[in-house]
Amino acid sequence: MIFKVYYQKDFNQIPVRENTDSLFIEAETEREVRQKLADKNYNIEFIQPVSEDHLKHEQKKEDFKVENL
Known part of the structure; x- marks a missing residue:
């Protein structure tokens, strides 16, 4: 599952x-993120699971990237 994380650096x-940044990360649970x-x-503000439709929309942006940690 892909999660979108909103955070302060x-x-x-x-x-x-x-000043909020965001990133996408693949994990099984919010805890794993x-x-x-x-x-x-x-400073993590919010972690949001990304639906399939939302993911398709985000993938259209040229700066879309899933972090590999």
């Missing part, structure tokens, strides 16, 4: 929508 940074990103020191 610095764990100590206060979440501000304009958190484990894979644990060493990144990200």
Whole structure:
């Protein structure tokens, strides 16, 4: 399953929508996503499972990439 992760690059940074980044990651569960990103020191705001239709839409963007951790 693919998950979309919304995060701040610095764990100590206060979440501000304009500074939020996102990435796509493949994992079985949300817990596994958190484990894979644990060493990144990200301030994770939200983890969203991506539906098939949403994934097709995202894949049309030229900067789409699934992180390989």
